[in-house]
Amino acid sequence: MTLFAVKYNIMSIVRAKKHLGQHFLTDKNIAEKIVNSLKLTDSYKQVLEVGPGMGILSDFLLKKTEYETYLIDIDTESFQFLQKKYPALGSRLINADFLEMDFSQTFTGPFAIIGNFPYNISSQILFKVLDNRQQVVEVVGMFQKEVAERCAAKPGSKEYGILSVFLQAYYKVDYLFTVKAGVFNPPPKVLSAVIRLSRNETPQLDCDEKLFWQLVKAGFNQRRKTLRNAISSLIPKEKITDHPLLDLRAERLSVADFVTLTNKVTAER
Numbered sequence: 001m002t003l004f005a006v007k008y009n010i011m012s013i014v015r016a017k018k019h020l021g022q023h024f025l026t027d028k029n030i031a032e033k034i035v036n037s038l039k040l041t042d043s044y045k046q047v048l049e050v051g052p053g054m055g056i057l058s059d060f061l062l063k064k065t066e067y068e069t070y071l072i073d074i075d076t077e078s079f080q081f082l083q084k085k086y087p088a089l090g091s092r093l094i095n096a097d098f099l100e101m102d103f104s105q106t107f108t109g110p111f112a113i114i115g116n117f118p119y120n121i122s123s124q125i126l127f128k129v130l131d132n133r134q135q136v137v138e139v140v141g142m143f144q145k146e147v148a149e150r151c152a153a154k155p156g157s158k159e160y161g162i163l164s165v166f167l168q169a170y171y172k173v174d175y176l177f178t179v180k181a182g183v184f185n186p187p188p189k190v191l192s193a194v195i196r197l198s199r200n201e202t203p204q205l206d207c208d209e210k211l212f213w214q215l216v217k218a219g220f221n222q223r224r225k226t227l228r229n230a231i232s233s234l235i236p237k238e239k240i241t242d243h244p245l246l247d248l249r250a251e252r253l254s255v256a257d258f259v260t261l262t263n264k265v266t267a268e269r
């Protein structure tokens, strides 16, 4: 009996693979707290969990039966483990790369994303959310603490950068709580943190959005220069009329300031 139990345990555990960013959360209270951080508003009916691993978050998520839950994990071993654990999920359990996922094939309307994300692809995950902001209304996720801080950073802080501006242009970002390395197996070398992104009512900016993105990138790519100089490839210095924002560096500008700047450049170039 004991032997069987030991054998069963070994068979039922997914081996952690470093290249897939697999650090399995072992604390059920934290898992429940993460799932309960989803606002689960009426504005969506479907939720996608990225990287369910062995299902510590999924166990709580699947209790929210009023929502249709999908799980996607790139790891075939996790997928097979979860197939046995949740046989009723059927095709809602997906063995594929989240970064390659075509949302329109699975989601007909708005949906939310949750995950204890693989840290090696954090930025790609966040930019995929941004690219699909028309559909992704909410995200609750665990990231490396530094990434979480960058997402929520305010103008003037050293963490404030391109990611902060882009995310905050479309989402309200809440830094929820910090998570110690010891609650993962294997423990990562860094601290982690959970954040929530709640999409603004209108997922559009009151300006030419393509130019907004270009200006933000130009500003931060030359972050030691004033905006007047940093954006000169988009509008020559002699063409743009004076404005106090032009004397600042990108790190001082809020999203609203970047919108003002975008409208000014649109009018004058």
Ligand SMILES: C[S@@+](CC[C@H](N)C(=O)[O-])C[C@H]1O[C@@H](n2cnc3c(N)ncnc32)[C@H](O)[C@@H]1O
Pocket: 020, 021, 022, 023, 024, 025, 026, 050, 051, 052, 053, 054, 055, 056, 057, 072, 073, 074, 075, 078, 096, 097, 098, 099, 115, 116, 117, 118, 119, 121
């Ligand atoms: C940090 S682990 C979290 C596992 C589990 N949710 C937990 O909290 O214990 C990250 C998970 O993401 C999966 N993963 C890594 N890259 C992925 C990708 N590109 N698409 C989907 N899943 C991925 C890994 O296989 C792993 O299960």
